[in-house]
Amino acid sequence: MDQEHAVALNGNREVWLTYIRGTIPRSLLAGCSVTLVGLYAGWCVWNKTMTVSNLIPILTWAGMASQQMRFLARTEREINWCTPSLKSLRHALGLQSQFTETAQAEELDDACVEIEFKDLGHCYDHKRNGQTISPVTVLSGLSFKIKPGQKVACIGPSGAGKSTITRLIQRYMDPTKGSILINGHDLRDISLRSWRRIIGYIPQQSKVFEGTLRDNLLYGLSAQQRAVISDEEILRTMSLLRVDFGSRLTHGLYTRVGRNGMKLSGGEAQRIMICAAILKRPKFMIIDEATSSLDAENQAAVQSGIDQLLTHHETSAIIIAHRLSTIKRCDLFVVLKPIDSLSPGESQIEYIGSNLEDVFKNSPIFNRLAELEGVRMSA
Ligand SMILES: Nc1ncnc2c1ncn2[C@@H]1O[C@H](COP(=O)(O)OP(=O)(O)OP(=O)(O)O)[C@@H](O)[C@H]1O
Ligand SMILES: [Mg+2]
Structure with a gap:
């Protein structure tokens, strides 16, 4: 990189x-x-x-x-x-791909997705002047399952490795320890093209591409999906997520955005990326701090849009968030400890549970984050 x-x-x-x-x-x-x-x-x-x-x-x-x-x-x-x-x-x-796919790589169909993390760990190579000086462990001993349709929140302090998990799921790199199983198959044995076709990703930092708003909204879709999607459907999804630029959309969906077009704020770019990920109708959604640069009102609107669409499409999801208000409706909560607080061989998971109040009671890290946000778990 x-x-x-x-x-x-x-x-x-x-x-x-x-x-x-x-x-x-x-x-x-x-x-x-x-x-x-x-x-x-x-x-x-x-x-x-x-x-x-x-x-x-x-x-x-x-x-x-x-x-x-x-x-x-x-x-x-x-x-x-x-x-x-x-x-x-x-x-x-x-650029040469870092991954070689075997001829027998498993092709995934459009069925629901189950992901299992098995003793997952990862080290990054730290480089100085182009030389690898030492591998640094950033993830250790993660074992949990995301069942089909389940929405899982991953919570942890900054630097705990949350974004690294999203990179591993997308196979930007392979884990240095353990494995990720998709519907029972190791991610390394799955056709990358078929996997990336069914996942949607909302990154921590959103960027729009030079081009029209429509180009940006449909960039992740296959040629087949593009051929059938109508402008009405795009506009419906936009209004659900309150992506509304009013009179700035001089040419509707064909208005240019980016450097030579309409300038967008970080929050607006983020909503476009969320909309683009949802239009792809993924079977597995990766959301990395998706609503972090939105104000409270827009954050609530976007969150409810994401919730509705995730439920509607039976999509499984991993949601990474610092803001606890955005993950309240998740089915499972995984709290990560900072890696430097672990003793050798210890799992990084501080607490895992499906009841938010139990997580609040049993996880000191979650508790502290909730306190910082002023979130109370009273009945
Ligand atoms: N490409 C990389 N090479 C080396 N180290 C990296 C690389 N990417 C991330 N790291 C390190 O790995 C650790 C985990 O990073 P990661 O981005 O996954 O954390 P995070 O939990 O998402 O943090 P935040 O909440 O601030 O987004 C950090 O210490 C970071 O410096
Ligand atoms: Mg991150």
């Missing part, structure tokens, strides 16, 4: 350097040249080597030439904006 980030950062730097070195001087040159032509022509008229009637077309032509030069500078800037993205894209397309 580090390498990809470096490529992206270099891309941004390259854009700005090219802009500063190329486009700004050219725009200045265009402005200065018309001024110089104007001054020279004025001087000629003053010295009576040119008539005033000649001055007018000369100034008009100089103005037109300057306008064309500015237009060229603008086009050059647009090309410069695109070049690093194209380079990054070429780099990304050339």
